[in-house]
Amino acid sequence: MTFGEGDCTFFTRKDILRVHKRFRETSPELVPEVMTEGQATSIQVPRDRIEKMPELVENPFKGRICEAFSRQGDGNLTFEDFLDLLSVFSEQAPRDIKVFYAFKIYGCMPFGSYVATLEPVPDTLEVARLLFCKKPIGPHLATPEPVPDTLEVAN
Numbered sequence: 001m002t003f004g005e006g007d008c009t010f011f012t013r014k015d016i017l018r019v020h021k022r023f024r025e026t027s028p029e030l031v032p033e034v035m036t037e038g039q040a041t042s043i044q045v046p047r048d049r050i051e052k053m054p055e056l057v058e059n060p061f062k063g064r065i066c067e068a069f070s071r072q073g074d075g076n077l078t079f080e081d082f083l084d085l086l087s088v089f090s091e092q093a094p095r096d097i098k099v100f101y102a103f104k105i106y107g108c109m110p111f112g113s114y115v116a117t118l119e120p121v122p123d124t125l126e127v128a129r130l131l132f133c134k135k136p137i138g139p140h141l142a143t144p145e146p147v148p149d150t151l152e153v154a155n
Helices: 013-024 039-044 047-051 062-069 078-087 097-107 124-132 150-154
Strands: 002-004
Touching: 002 124, 013 078, 039 078, 039 124, 047 062, 062 078
Parallel strands: none
Antiparallel strands: none
């Protein structure tokens, strides 16, 4: 379902109204009961309020989750950012989108790019090693012991 130019969600209109209610509950003094399209992209709820949601409060990656979905990169979320976050974590979201955000949240992107101060990941084989090896990989760490058949699947 399209809700704005270039923006998509996997929610129905009814779902979007429920998401708006949840967004408003995080900061009722900031978020109006009825939002215009312009407000959906301009009113931001502070990151600390999003992180206090029951779904995120105990998650050690809550800060990175907020940053990954914040268009400004600071973790403060507009309604559209919040809708994107819940849409990606929904059952309806395709796996490739979930994988993209997983890399964004956990601090590395495939194909040689990187986020923040983490070292670049040179290729998809290295990503597979990072994801499926029992021991961490690094110049000062032990040689990884792959989980049986995992790297075969990655190739």
